[in-house]
Structures are given as structure tokens and as C-alpha cells.
Amino acid sequence: MDYANASPDAVRKLIRENKLIAQTSGMCNGYAQANMAILPKDLAFDFLLFCQRNKKPCPILDVTDAGSPIPHLTAPDADLRYDIPKYRIYRHGEMTDEVTDIEKYWQNDLVAFLLGCSFSFESPMLDAGLELRHITDNHNVPMYKTNIDCVPAGVFHGPMVVSMRPMKPADAIRAVQITTRMPYVHGAPIHIGDPEAIGIKDINKPDFGDASVIRDGEVPVFWACGVTPQSIAMTTKPPLMITHAPGHMFITDVLNSQLSIM
Structure with a gap:
């Protein structure tokens, strides 16, 4: 497949099926990619406020409902538990796992943040x-x-x-x-x-x-850089934070042109 010119849906399907595990720079030209950070609901407001105060490293593109893995604003047919090539699991500031899906880590109180990406x-x-x-x-x-x-x-x-x-x-x-x-x-x-x-x-x-x-x-x-939340996880040591692995982004259905100020 020509990943550079493929549709986001087609690439996410390959990722979900574990047929594509790679960093995503250069994929789906024209479509926005996103960093991800997932936290329990009781920490979500603090993190939302953190992103609002630090828009350069953490520009918010989407926030899911608590317990929902669906990014309704940026890719309503996607599932954030499976559609990123590689994830990192942080517990109390330590990276404990790097995995290709987060089904077994998902909880009903989790909130996912998608943040703009330099890709x-x-x-x-x-x-x-x-x-x-x-x-x-x-x-x-x-x-x-x-x-x-x-x-x-x-x-x-x-x-x-x-x-x-x-x-x-x-x-x-x-x-x-x-x-x-x-x-x-x-x-x-x-x-x-x-x-x-x-x-x-x-x-x-x-x-x-x-x-x-x-x-x-x-x-x-x-x-x-949107990897900043991983640095923040190491500093503040929340009980659980799930992120993308650096360079392994979520590919949205949003066109880059929609995020550009002309």
C-alpha cells in the first residue's frame, strides 16, 4: 500500500489488525495526526487545564467522553484502544509496558485527549x-x-x-x-x-x-512537541497514564487545511 496517499480509515484498519506497526510520519498526506494521552476521569480536569495553559506543546483537537474510546470530533469510526500502532503505559511515572493495543488496560472512567502533532x-x-x-x-x-x-x-x-x-x-x-x-x-x-x-x-x-x-x-x-505529556507523567507520577509511543501517532479524519489559519 502507498501509505503516503492512503486514506486514514484504510491505514487505521491495518493498524487495528496489527498489520502495520510503524512510526506514522509521512502517512496519509493531507490529514492531521494526533498525540494521545489517556487519564482517569478524576485527573482529566487538571490535565484539560494544563493543556489550556500550555497550548504550544498540548493543542487540544478532541477529548472523549469518560469511558468512551471513540474520538467523535476527529474520527467517529475509530477506536483509540486499537487504532494507534504502539502505546505506552505509565504507572506512577514509570513506563511499565509498550503494547500494540490497550484493550486490557481500558477502564470505564478513562478520558482520552488527542493533541495536535508536528507531523x-x-x-x-x-x-x-x-x-x-x-x-x-x-x-x-x-x-x-x-x-x-x-x-x-x-x-x-x-x-x-x-x-x-x-x-x-x-x-x-x-x-x-x-x-x-x-x-x-x-x-x-x-x-x-x-x-x-x-x-x-x-x-x-x-x-x-x-x-x-x-x-x-x-x-x-x-x-x-506533543510528547510533553509523557515527560509530565514522569514528573507528576499519576497512577495511570496511557500515551502513544513517540512517533506512532493517531491519524485523524481531519484535513490539515482545516487546522490552518490562512
């Missing part, structure tokens, strides 16, 4: 002729914990995570122009240049994903 702005960047190194080299995008603290809300607090794409300076300017129009999928970069200025000690050792080669004449460009 969604990669299609218009590719259309503009920009190279994305992790796609060129066929690996997961590199992601890093930073020294930028998120705004606390309720029990939730901790550092922002960023994704990085190396670019020539002129391409970085074009990338800013493109992504500024897409605030629902992280918007413009939060930092360009010196990684140590945002607390990244070794650019070749990402906390999540895989390292990208930064060539001579290129600068690292950093966007707020």
Missing part, C-alpha cells in the same frame, strides 16, 4: 520543497526534554519536550512562515539554533526518537 505540518513543508531529514533518512523525529517549564495546572507540571528538524537558514525562515499558520499543531518553532540554550546537552542523544544528522551550514529548528 501534520510536515505535508505543507514538503509541498514547499523543504527537506525533512527524518523522512529522508527514514527514522523517527528526534525529541528532547528541555529546561523550559510548562505552566503548572492542578497536579501536572514539568518540562516541555521539543522535536527538532535540521534546516538551512533560508529553509528555517520558510518553515516559520508555514507553521505559524498552524497553531493547532504546535505552530511556529519555539527556538532556532544553540541547543544548550534550552537545556539540551547533546543534540546527538535525543530523549525520544532517533538522532538526525545536522550538516554543515544547517541549524537545528525546535518545535514544541
